[in-house]
Amino acid sequence: MKKLISSLLLVGLLVGNFGLVGLQAQELEGTVTLSGAWAIYPTAVAWAEGFQKKYPKVKIDVSAGGAGKGAADAIAGLVDIGMVSRDPDPAEIKKGVVPVYILHDAVYPVISDKNPVLADLLKKGVKRKNWIDIYITGKITTWDGAVGRKVGKSIHVYTRSDSCGAAASWAAYLGKKQEDLRGVGIYGDPGLLEAAKRDLIGIGFSNFSYVFTREGLAVKGAKLVPIDSNENGLADPDEIYNDRETAIKAIRAGRYPATRRNYFFVKGKPKGLVKEFIGFALSDEGTKIVDEVGTSLPLSKTEREKVLKSLD
Numbered sequence: 001m002k003k004l005i006s007s008l009l010l011v012g013l014l015v016g017n018f019g020l021v022g023l024q025a026q027e028l029e030g031t032v033t034l035s036g037a038w039a040i041y042p043t044a045v046a047w048a049e050g051f052q053k054k055y056p057k058v059k060i061d062v063s064a065g066g067a068g069k070g071a072a073d074a075i076a077g078l079v080d081i082g083m084v085s086r087d088p089d090p091a092e093i094k095k096g097v098v099p100v101y102i103l104h105d106a107v108y109p110v111i112s113d114k115n116p117v118l119a120d121l122l123k124k125g126v127k128r129k130n131w132i133d134i135y136i137t138g139k140i141t142t143w144d145g146a147v148g149r150k151v152g153k154s155i156h157v158y159t160r161s162d163s164c165g166a167a168a169s170w171a172a173y174l175g176k177k178q179e180d181l182r183g184v185g186i187y188g189d190p191g192l193l194e195a196a197k198r199d200l201i202g203i204g205f206s207n208f209s210y211v212f213t214r215e216g217l218a219v220k221g222a223k224l225v226p227i228d229s230n231e232n233g234l235a236d237p238d239e240i241y242n243d244r245e246t247a248i249k250a251i252r253a254g255r256y257p258a259t260r261r262n263y264f265f266v267k268g269k270p271k272g273l274v275k276e277f278i279g280f281a282l283s284d285e286g287t288k289i290v291d292e293v294g295t296s297l298p299l300s301k302t303e304r305e306k307v308l309k310s311l312d
Helices: 002-027 041-054 067-075 090-094 117-126 128-135 145-146 164-171 189-198 244-252 272-281 282-291 302-308
Strands: 028-036 058-064 081-084 097-110 156-160 184-186 202-207 222-224 257-265
Touching: 028 041, 028 067, 028 272, 041 058, 041 272, 041 282, 058 272, 067 081, 067 097, 067 257, 090 097, 097 164, 097 189, 097 244, 097 272, 097 302, 117 222, 128 145, 128 156, 128 164, 128 244, 156 164, 156 189, 164 202, 164 257, 184 189, 184 244, 189 202, 189 222, 257 272, 272 282, 282 302
Parallel strands: 028 058, 028 081, 156 184, 156 202
Antiparallel strands: 081 257, 097 202, 097 222, 097 257
16 A cells, blocks of 8 residues: 555656646746847857747847947846857946856957958968057058068058947957057948958958858958967968868967957846756757857857856
8 A cells, every 4th residue: 555655656746747847848938138249149149049949939039239238238127138248347247247158259350362461461470569550559550561561552440330349359469448449440240341351451350250151261352360479470370260160279279369258148147038048058959059050169068067057
């Protein structure tokens, strides 16, 4: 008799638990809104599509507009998640933001593949001091100064007009802030990349998300300018990035200098559907999506587990 009662209790518990799991799956519905960084936007859209496919009653609304907008929207409670492609400011933390580390990223200087000094740049690269003189001090205004020979061509410098992580990260590499960058302001990552591609004597910068195609090659019409990190006057093989895999190896190895972290900003500790979506993004399934779309660099399994544990 006791065995029968125990068996019935066990069956009841199992049925109850499975029922709860099924109920939770059925009840996973609602809307999650995200806004912010262009760098994160393509990956967030892919995550949203994967999550919605898994949970048809959920709607994920993703919009771009720059890291500054994402941070401001999250703080103001206008969105559930702000996509921010830079480190959080202490003032933002004081306003209740919880930054969730989600991706690795990098920013690259970009020119037209028809630039008249392309061969020089691919051979020598550009030292940090020269980048500073192009983007900060304005001491270098011609390609002559950039490559060390008579060219007779001005440099048309482009930067971002919107508050963004790409400009903040590029400026940080140069020891400054976004507002210190010189150049014609262009809105958004796609716009700045297009401006740099179309202007034969122009230069801009863009995120990892936009400089490589889905096939892993540099986007048509653009070339990534090597950064002469060791300042030996040459663009060494490990400083030239013609494809995504080479760039990823350099970032993972810590060789590429203009790298950064990407975050989801949430007002208060993530919970409910927002927490479920973040968990999906940082799961093995979410990581597979990142690898497939090729627009960002996923965190390692150890990093992801650490982030997820911090949210419990």
